[in-house]
Amino acid sequence: MRKYLKLVDFELGRFFKIYLVLIAITIVTQIAGVIVKSNKYLSQADKQIYEELIPKAQFLEQYGTMSFMQVMTSAWFMGPIALCIAALIFYIFLIWYRDWFGKNTFIYRLLMLPTARLNVFLAKATSIFLMVLGLISVQLLLLPVASTILKWMVPKDFRTDLTVGAITDFDYLQMLIxxxxxxxxxxxxxxxxxxxxxxxxxxxxxxxxxxxxxxxxxxxxxxxxxxxxxxxxxxxxxxxxxxxxxxxxxxxxxxxxxxxxxxxxxxxxxxxxxxx
Known part of the structure; x- marks a missing residue:
């Protein structure tokens, strides 16, 4: 068990820098998406209400309120999730082929370690699984943060608040969370x-x-x-x-x-x- 855990730690360490980059991209892009979409909605509201003198009630009836759903369905939110999924699918292949085609064919050193060869297989599978759970955890922590930023930016009369539970009920998020x-x-x-x-x-x-x-x-x-x-x-x-x-x-x-x-x-x- 100890050798297996060491192999898991080793595999996680090999991808750690790229993993941190994926997390950073997700956080920055999704927070930026909340800010951009909120500013766009508020600019539209200001133009309609204060420049074209449309009553607020008419604006809300015509354009609706701002909610986190508008952020979730945008590329700002879905893009980083798709990128992380694609990166992990690619890494499923890279985690093996890197060892064969990399410098000095590292796979031979791995398979000659004083442990069952199956541990190499299980360690690689476990590391992929743990990285998926890690990204899901980051997304779960990010949802209430992004939702709070939306509340800070958009006045209450112009927004519809969603709970984290309601957000995770949305299509692809329900599969991931x-x-x-x-x-x-x-x-x-x-x-x-x-x-x-x-x-x-x-x-x-x-x-x-x-x-x-x-x-x-x-x-x-x-x-x-x-x-x-x-x-x-x-x-x-x-x-x-x-x-x-x-x-x-x-x-x-x-x-x-x-x-x-x-x-x-x-x-x-x-x-x-x-x-x-």
Whole structure:
């Protein structure tokens, strides 16, 4: 366990500077978005009310009040989230290929450490998962701060206040920040499963090169089929036989099977097919 934790700490340290940059971009861009969108709304209100002499009630009826929803649906808010997601998806591949193609093929040193090779796999997967949780935590802390700045800038008569709960209920944020523990386990369990499947596909490629690419694609497709198989059976074979809770349990079982299978296959590839 101690060696595994050291590997996790090592992997987190290798990406830490870029990780801090992602956090800084998220904070600065989203706060700037609140300021820019609020100023734009207030400028519009000033022009309509004080220059064109439109009554405040008419302005509010025509343009509506300012709320955090207008910030959330803008590129100022969604852009940094998309950037962080793209960066972490890219890092899922970089975390392995950097070790193979970097200076002195560092992967050989990692795999020759006096610890189980599977610990290298688990440490890399854990570091990705922890970085995702870290970014989500930053976003959760940032929401009330940004909402408060909006309240400072826009007079009460011209805004509609939203609670953090109402904000996180919005489409993509509900996926990233689930409202219940069960939703959290489902969403991030699927995310962790996706990481292990991609890691296994990468190890297939590293073990068998060109043939490994096809094996990796085939394995990923099989994993998807396993995950959706209860839904397909429910829809086309049993005609809605399972209750929703039973279907959920089946899906959880399928996710566990795929994660366990990915870890087992990756352990086999690391020990039997990848030579150092």
């Amino acid at each position: 689930p409202n219940t523990f069960i939703e959290f386990v489902i969403n991030y369990g699927l995310g962790f499963m996706a990481v292990t499947v991609l890691f296994t596909a990468i190890l297939f490629e590293r073990s068998f090169r060109l043939k490994g690419i096809l094996l990796g694609i085939a394995y990923s497709a099989i994993a998807v089929i396993i995950i959706i198989s209860p839904l397909l059976i429910q829809e086309f074979l049993l005609g809605g036989f399972f209750y929703p809770i039973e279907l959920l349990i089946l899906e959880v079982v399928m996710v566990i099977i795929v994660i366990a299978g990915s870890i087992w296959i990756s352990n086999y590839l690391l020990n039997k097919k990848i030579r150092v």
